[in-house]
Amino acid sequence: MPTSFNGLGVSLSTLYRLSDAQTRSISPENFSGEKGKGGMAVEGTGAVHARGLGQDGGVQGWKVSPSIRIEPGETRVLGEIRGSGAIQQIWLTSANLRWRDLILRIWWDDQEQPSVVSPLGDFFCCGWNQYAQVSSLAVCVNPGRAFNCYWEMPFRKAARIEIENRDPENFGIIYYQINYTLTDVPEDAAYFHAQFRRTNPLPFKADYTIVDGIEGRGHYVGTYMAWGVNSSGWWGEGEIKFFMDGDKAFPTICGTGTEDYFCGAYNFDGGNVDDTMPSRYREFTTPYSGLPQVLRPDGTYRSQQRFGMYRWHLTDPVRFASDLRVTIQALGWRTEKTDRRYLPLQDDIASVAFWYQTLPTAPFPELPHRDYLEIV
8 A cells, every 4th residue: 555645855766746745835925824814914023015005904924024124132033833844945145234244043842952953054054155147957056146045954843033133223024935845754754963163373283173073873964164274275175074873093985175065177177188278267057056155355266266166966965874974175386486385275165064864963153153153
């Protein structure tokens, strides 16, 4: 007898299947996500524009509350859900504020410790406070400045999503929609996690830590990095390393180079191996990996270049049984042509690690002060 479909893991190969799962959506027009409770607002950020069209005239739902206002230093709950199910898509856009000043946090099943902590832009692969189009399966950033994520995020008891405005002077306007389903969650479903880190500058001869202290069983599913280069020349010779399940000095997985891990080659430079093309970094965005952002203040291979890169392990998750630590080296080349040695770099590096794991979530490092996260 065929088993019932719980509505999770939807793809083209399962899209035809019926399910008893209940679709719900939270937005400023329905903060609770309850059935039949959308578009009922009589006050909100759009009330002045909807005057004369509201419920007093017998006509309902005229875009009275399409967004929220978040004051300086304020934290707002974007959504709170009780029951079992999964968040399946988040759309969000903001105005007035820099994205490093907006901190996204998500809790699962009433834990005290959040499982997601990240500045908004970095979570959506735009870590330099500038728009870059991203066209991937897990994250899409579309014109103009529309953040979308498609990470499926199951929960068994509850979910809570908050956003904090760390700007001490300016308010923000947030438009958002959280689409989710209420359904049974299988026993082997793990919980979504994301952790932001930044080191500026990286100490000489130190590896950059993408994530450390993960405890539990799970699998690593993606990396975003915002990399600011503080020297001239190529900067991406460093190897990524996955230390798992008791690894000490040496990892189980060791990559071959930074651009290799992000699924590029030869410095992300088409002209590096093809003399019919000009030498320059080339942006790209694909379902599984991309270099969507290259900021060029003074030309290719010059100092103060800035890069945004993502790599999703959607078909090749890195599975661990008890613990995980991920690091990457920052290596360039020495400038002397006769001295072909690597140069340890002291760059400005930020990252978001994405993974699924069992609960409880180990405590994250405290997020640095706003001034330390600032991008100049």
